[in-house]
Every structure is written in structure tokens, then in C-alpha cells.
Amino acid sequence: MHKSKMDEEVVILKKVQASHFHDVLCLNETKGMDRNMKKRIAVLLAAVMSISLMACGGQNTQNTQNTQTASAAEETVQAAESQTGQESEPAGETVQEEAEAAKKDTLIVRMAKDVGDLNPHTMKSQMAAQDWVYESLVALEKGAVVPELAESWDISPDGLTYTFHLREGVKFSDGTDFNSAIAKRNIEAVANHADGYSFLNSLASLESVEAPDDLTLVLKLNTPCNSLLNDFTFSRPLVMLGENGFPGEGDPYDNGITEPIGTGMWVLKEYVADQYALFERNEYYWGEKPKFQYMKAMVIPDVNTAVTALKAGEIDVMADSTQITADMYKEMETAGFKTETAPTTSISNLNINTGGEITGDVNVRLALEYATDNTAISEGIFGGLQKPATAYFSTDVPYANVGIAPYPYDPDKANVILDEAGWVYEGDDQVRSKDGKILELDLIYDASVTNDRDIALILQSQYAQVGIQLNIVPQDSQIYRQNWANGEFGVLIYSSWGGSYEPYATLAAMAADGDKFHTVQKGMKNKPELDDIMLDCLTQKDPEMLQENFNYIMQSFHDEAVYVPLTVVSTLAIYNSELAGLDLESSHGGMGIGGMYVE
Amino acid sequence: MWNNFALRQIGRQLTGLLVLLFFVSVAAFVLVRLLPGDAATAYLNSINAPLTEEAIEEVEKELGLDAPLPVQYGKWMIQVFKGDLGFSYQTGRPVTEELSEDLRYTGALALTALGWVLVLSLILGTFSAGHSGGAVDMMIRIFTFLGSAMPKFWLGFLAVSLFSLRWKLLPVQGAATWKHLILPSLTLACSYIATYTKLLRNSILEVQSSPFVLHARSRGFSKRFVLVRHVIPNAMTPVFTTLGLHLGGILSGSVIVENVFAWPGLGRMCVDAVAARNYPMIQGYILLLSVIFVTANMLCDLACAAFHPRLRAGGRT
Numbered sequence: 001m002h003k004s005k006m007d008e009e010v011v012i013l014k015k016v017q018a019s020h021f022h023d024v025l026c027l028n029e030t031k032g033m034d035r036n037m038k039k040r041i042a043v044l045l046a047a048v049m050s051i052s053l054m055a056c057g058g059q060n061t062q063n064t065q066n067t068q069t070a071s072a073a074e075e076t077v078q079a080a081e082s083q084t085g086q087e088s089e090p091a092g093e094t095v096q097e098e099a100e101a102a103k104k105d106t107l108i109v110r111m112a113k114d115v116g117d118l119n120p121h122t123m124k125s126q127m128a129a130q131d132w133v134y135e136s137l138v139a140l141e142k143g144a145v146v147p148e149l150a151e152s153w154d155i156s157p158d159g160l161t162y163t164f165h166l167r168e169g170v171k172f173s174d175g176t177d178f179n180s181a182i183a184k185r186n187i188e189a190v191a192n193h194a195d196g197y198s199f200l201n202s203l204a205s206l207e208s209v210e211a212p213d214d215l216t217l218v219l220k221l222n223t224p225c226n227s228l229l230n231d232f233t234f235s236r237p238l239v240m241l242g243e244n245g246f247p248g249e250g251d252p253y254d255n256g257i258t259e260p261i262g263t264g265m266w267v268l269k270e271y272v273a274d275q276y277a278l279f280e281r282n283e284y285y286w287g288e289k290p291k292f293q294y295m296k297a298m299v300i301p302d303v304n305t306a307v308t309a310l311k312a313g314e315i316d317v318m319a320d321s322t323q324i325t326a327d328m329y330k331e332m333e334t335a336g337f338k339t340e341t342a343p344t345t346s347i348s349n350l351n352i353n354t355g356g357e358i359t360g361d362v363n364v365r366l367a368l369e370y371a372t373d374n375t376a377i378s379e380g381i382f383g384g385l386q387k388p389a390t391a392y393f394s395t396d397v398p399y400a401n402v403g404i405a406p407y408p409y410d411p412d413k414a415n416v417i418l419d420e421a422g423w424v425y426e427g428d429d430q431v432r433s434k435d436g437k438i439l440e441l442d443l444i445y446d447a448s449v450t451n452d453r454d455i456a457l458i459l460q461s462q463y464a465q466v467g468i469q470l471n472i473v474p475q476d477s478q479i480y481r482q483n484w485a486n487g488e489f490g491v492l493i494y495s496s497w498g499g500s501y502e503p504y505a506t507l508a509a510m511a512a513d514g515d516k517f518h519t520v521q522k523g524m525k526n527k528p529e530l531d532d533i534m535l536d537c538l539t540q541k542d543p544e545m546l547q548e549n550f551n552y553i554m555q556s557f558h559d560e561a562v563y564v565p566l567t568v569v570s571t572l573a574i575y576n577s578e579l580a581g582l583d584l585e586s587s588h589g590g591m592g593i594g595g596m597y598v599e
Numbered sequence: 600m601w602n603n604f605a606l607r608q609i610g611r612q613l614t615g616l617l618v619l620l621f622f623v624s625v626a627a628f629v630l631v632r633l634l635p636g637d638a639a640t641a642y643l644n645s646i647n648a649p650l651t652e653e654a655i656e657e658v659e660k661e662l663g664l665d666a667p668l669p670v671q672y673g674k675w676m677i678q679v680f681k682g683d684l685g686f687s688y689q690t691g692r693p694v695t696e697e698l699s700e701d702l703r704y705t706g707a708l709a710l711t712a713l714g715w716v717l718v719l720s721l722i723l724g725t726f727s728a729g730h731s732g733g734a735v736d737m738m739i740r741i742f743t744f745l746g747s748a749m750p751k752f753w754l755g756f757l758a759v760s761l762f763s764l765r766w767k768l769l770p771v772q773g774a775a776t777w778k779h780l781i782l783p784s785l786t787l788a789c790s791y792i793a794t795y796t797k798l799l800r801n802s803i804l805e806v807q808s809s810p811f812v813l814h815a816r817s818r819g820f821s822k823r824f825v826l827v828r829h830v831i832p833n834a835m836t837p838v839f840t841t842l843g844l845h846l847g848g849i850l851s852g853s854v855i856v857e858n859v860f861a862w863p864g865l866g867r868m869c870v871d872a873v874a875a876r877n878y879p880m881i882q883g884y885i886l887l888l889s890v891i892f893v894t895a896n897m898l899c900d901l902a903c904a905a906f907h908p909r910l911r912a913g914g915r916t
Contacts, residue, residue: 113871114690116690117690117692119691122691123646124690124691195654195657196657196661197646197648198643198648198651198654198657199647199649256691273700273863274700274701274867274868275774275775275863276773299863300861301858301867302858302859302861304859305759305771305772305858305859305860308756308760308763308764308772309771309772309861311764312764312770312771314770314771314772314773448874476635476636477644477874478634478635478636478640478641478644478874478876479635481640481644482636482640485640485650505647509647509649509650512650512651513651514650514651515649515650515651
């Protein structure tokens, strides 16, 4: 058996040897094919790699200024970006060098979204970026209107004539003069498309714009309009574009702009969509010029990535009021980065649906007020960085700080109110009910907002203490707003608009039937009267009457328990420890980075 | 033979593509409009304008959404045939321009990832099969489990904290140079490398046990020669077939990687467009991806044929 197998193998071996010559030929042939096959694989891989590199390499750079005037400094920046292919250098050094070379004269700022086309009269660009390039007659500081391109202004006693005295010697970034004629052209271009900006109440009452002399601009209205100055503090559209930025005889709303020419601190120099925008200091700027010659706005959508980029030295500063969490802030502080925080005029509120089936009962709403401990939210979620709020509007909003004390946190009181209103515990139930109806509410929130989920969880546990069951329902931004407008919710979390919207644009929305702000208040017993008073606020020229109106509005919100004020939204900033001069409360130039310098 | 096959195949697929695109265009058009919330309201919400009926009508008129749906579709189709996909509601730029810019970046990312997948899974799979049951095989198999189980965003942050923060070798984010491509493409490729390593390992083992391999070995060909010449090409067939299906997934699934690495690609754009109910962008994106998906499948069929002579002759596997 064993032997025969051996024999077999020998036979095979012999056969193999016999056909060796044939095999060699065969082998050569197949080796040739093998080479072909290898070549095919190689070509396939090479094609894949080279296509991908080609696609990556060719950048779509749009120089907005004359490309030939690239200064040495700009080359440094670009060199820092492109000089990565040098193989002789260890890669690690190159990356660090990149960051350092760029740091010398360029401040790198994180943007969550692309800056946009920087058209000053449309709503498609990022507001901070529009603030970098463009300015208006006036600006907003802590809720109050302050001078910008107008040094002062007079309002006629009848409230129908606004006379602006323009700042002297202001030039656009292309060297042309800013004067009343170009201001008139800008305002008229915007007013011609009043329908496109329905949040600006003044456009409807604007009758004429006059420029009696270079530095005087007169706006005539057909009805008084209290929001006019506020309307001029928005980042867009009532800002000033230089003559050469206009598309010939056309206007920016319909025809776009030829170049983003403004009077602001920065001039757009280079733009790569969805990646970065490079700005240069505006040498014609009328105020204190930025210390950095360049400022690069890097588009980094994910906030965690931005924090890592800051750690790696790829960006210098990040600031925002919605994405940076208290944890990130504290972690970076511990890691040696500088931090800063400033309250905004936006307030995070719990909106209660006054027209809801259960929340239509004012006692339920009052119970929610007493059952909410916003200090726990301020401490637990925001680490104290966002302070507890006291009313729907920020205390900095003109007329709105009427001194009504908010409901204190008092769960016992909430229990008493609910008991008296007939919402009682049946048997061993953890949740109250009345006439067989369980006391449960849907809390909807916009799932894209960073902290709302955590706020919802805290509220859920607080309301459980008084026998109210809160169902947390995260929703897509648009669905959330649709349900809100249709009144399909119990309670919802939303931050008031703040900034230039307060108080007039907000009041206009609250009084507009069909708007989501209106829906929340629909079940208030004095809603028709409240609407009249809100609309009166927009035109009331007697300050005392105006104050009375606001007293009435705020008292109604309080008595009817429409809003539970949660926290004061704050801007949080984290930046490189070598830098100084960040001013988050500055009214000029967007994000308050204009005065930043290397220490 | 090869040319005939290729032409026939391409011709058939192209006709299929046109029919498919028609259905896709109808579906895309209808589906985006079935999303709760509409473009006009989304725009007004984004600028905090009061949501009155007049305001909504005004915006609808401006966006051309006031016409009856079939008219809107007809207008869009005429545009599409002229190579114009309309304008993005969010930026005002032509959709074709935005899509082609984003596609270049996502394409670079996906193709590089594909390169990694082909090269690394080939190496790892062959190695794993060659040392089947050994320690190396064990390690590679552990990698394949981990690789396919790890969430991409976590893997991305892990890679960044090692390669960018600790060793300072590669940049954290951005898309300025080829270096920016390495971490995102590897992160994107990782789970696919794991899948294909496993697939290839099993496929190689299977092919190795087939009679023709034994025959080749018995003719005295070296193990390595048989592996390279006979086993791998045969083992690649399932890889190419699945790759055709996965390429679409790699392209459309890059959104997480694009976010983590601030890579300006299609996925990021699409998520933004959906959030803003930017109809022209979403429709354009769906059309584009269908074209890519079908083309990728076609290319993979051709690649299969290139590695598999029997297919070239029109036979069946």
C-alpha cells in the first residue's frame, strides 16, 4: 500500500520532469499573462489614486481682488497651505510650521458655515461675515442703538422724519467716499424689495430718502415706526455697499454684486467655497484698524473638530452661542487656552401652548412655572456660564425690563395649584389625571440644537416631581417649526431671537396671525387686546405710553404663564493663549475679533 | 471579443440608465415635496420673518413654487435637459456648479478610500488566507471585527487624536493639500477594508480548495505563482461585484467623515440642503448619485470581466 503510493508519486514526479520543457514554455507564457494582469491591477489602482489626487489638488480659488497684487504676506499664507509636498522634511515639522507661518500675520477664526457670497442686501451669507465687511448707519450694543456710520441722528416730534448726520471722512475699501448719496442708493435698493424683508417693519412706512448734503441723510416716513433704528442695526440688508459693488444700473437683490466693497474692518481677498475665506485689513477703515493684517475664516461645521483644530494650532479662535458646550469650554480652559463669555440678549424659554388641550388650563401653566428650577439648568448643563433668566425678553431690551419678579421655584405650590385645579393622583399613579385624562405633555425641540436634549431631560425629572409626565420629542428643524406653528405640541424649547429683532420684530411676529409666535399665545384670554397693544408698540411715539404698553405685555405673559424663562444665552469663546484683545460685546466688526493681537 | 462584449454591455447599461433616471427624477421631485415643511416656510424661518400667508406666497412666487406640480416638474425637466439643475435656494449659485465642486471633493475622498480598500484588503486578505488559522490570521480577523464595528465619527476622532494631536503628522481638518486627504479617506475606508479583507480571505480559501488549484500545484507551479495567477483573480470576482454596490454607499455615506474632518463634500451639502428644504439641490444630488451608482456598477461589471475571461465570452459564473 505504502509502496504503491510511493510509486505513484515517483511516476508523477517523472511525468513532471518529462514535461519540464513544455512547462518552461508554458510558464514563460503565463508569466507574460501574469505581467499583463499585474499591469491591469496597477493601472486600475493608479487611475483610482490619480483621479482622486487630481480632484483634490486643483483648488477652485476665486480671487475677488486683483490677483496680481498678491503681497508677500499673502504668499506666506498660501505657501503655508501648499508647501506640504516637500519630502525632505519630516511631515510633523511641516504641519507645525504651517500653523506658525500663518499665525504671524493671520488670525484664523472658525466658522460653522461657509461665509456665503457676501451680498449685503440678501439673506444668504453668514451675519458675522457681513459684519466684517459692511456697516450701517447705526449698530447695536447690549440691546441699545449706538452710532456707526452716522455719528448722531434727530427724530422729529411727529416721528415721521429721521435726520442722520453721517461720519466725516469714511471711505469704502476701494477708496471711494461714503456719503449720503451712496447711503440713499443702498436704502432705496433695499426698499424696492420690501417684500423680501418682511421682518423689517420700517420699509413699509418709508416714503422717501433725501440727501440734502454729503453728510446729511433724511428719511421721511408716512407713519411713525419705532423699529426704524433697530432695522438699521441688522447685519443685512440695510448696510452700505460701495458704488463699485453695484451691478451697473441693477440692484444687488436681483443682480448680485460685482465685488464686496464695504466700509467695515475687513476686505475679502480670497474665497474657496465651503473651505475658507481670507480677509485683509481694510486700510481705509475709519475706526481702530485690526492688528492682524489677515484674517482667515475656516469652515469647520463640527464643533468637536473645531476644538481639536484649536488644540492642534490650526485655528486661533472660536466663538458662538449655540454649539460650544460648557464641558468643552472648561476642558480647554484647563488645557491652558483662554476663554471668555458674554451674555447675549437672547433668552432660552420654555414656550407653553396656551391653546393646547391640557396646557390651555392656566393652572397647569402656572404649575409648570413653579415646578421649573432654572438654576439647576444653568448649573447642571451650562456650568453657570448661562445665567438663569427672569423673563421672555432680556433685561437689556429697551422698555421690556419692567421689573416683574419671575415665579420662584416652588414645587409645593405647583402641587397645591394642580390639586385645587382637579389634577389629582388616581390610586397608585405617579402621574396626575383629571376626568380620566392623564397629565402628560409633549415637549418638542429642534434636534439640531446642541443642549436642548439635556434641558428636556432636566425638565422631565423636575415635572415628574409634581406629577406631570413630559414626553420628550426631538424633531427635525422644519417639522418642529411646522408643529409649533400648527399648535401641535404641549411645550417647546426655543431661544428668543435677541439682537436687532428685540423687541419690535418679535412683537410684530407675535401679533401676526399664522406665525408660530402667535400660535403660542392663541389661548391667552386677552390675546386680541394684546395684539392691538403689540402693534401699537411699533408706532407709538409717546415714550410713556410705549412703556405702559410694555408693562401690559409683560404682565400678561406673567399672569397667563405663557413662557418659562430658562437661561440667558451667552456667547462662549475659546482662543489661543498667546492672543489677547477679544471683545465679545463689541458692536463693530462681527465676533469682536477686530482688536485681537499677539501678546 | 473583449470590445464586442464591452460595447454591448455599455450600450445596454446606458439605455437602462436613461430609463432609470426618468423614474428617479419623478421620485426625487415628488419625495422632496412630500417632506414635512416646505421651502418657502423654511426660508422665512431662517430669516426670522413672520410666517404670514402673504409672506409665504411671496416667497413661493420667487422660488417658482406657486405653479401646479406637473408644470413645475416639466419646467425642471426642460432645464435638466439643457444641463441646468436650477439654483440653490441657500446660496443662489447654480446647482450644477455646487454639485460639481462638492463631487470633486467627495470623489477624491471616495476614490482614495477605494484605493485603500483595494490595496489593504488585498494584502490583509491574502496574508490572512495564507496563514489561515495562525496568529497573524487571528490578529487580522480581530481587526476586521473591530474595523466593521467601530462608528466612523469615533474612529475619526481617534485617528485625529493620534496622528494630529499626539504625533503631529497630519492636519486635523480641511482640504487644502493631499495630506488632508489621508485621515478622512482611511477613516472612510476602514469598515470597508474590514469587510473586504474578510470577504477576500474566505474567497481565497474557497478558490484554493478548488480542483484547478490542486492541478496547477501538481503541475509544479509554485504556491506563490498559483496564488497570484489563478487564485487571486478568481477570488476577486465577489469583491468587484460587491464593490459596485458599495461605491454608492461610500459616496453617499461620507457625510459623517466629511463633518468630522471639515471636508467640503456632497454629504455635508446634502444634509444642509435637506434641513433647509433646498429642493433643487436635493433633486440634483439624487440624480447625480443615481448616475454614479449605475456607472459604478457598470465599471465593476467590466472589471469583473477583465479578471474573469469566461465572463468576457458572455458566459456565466
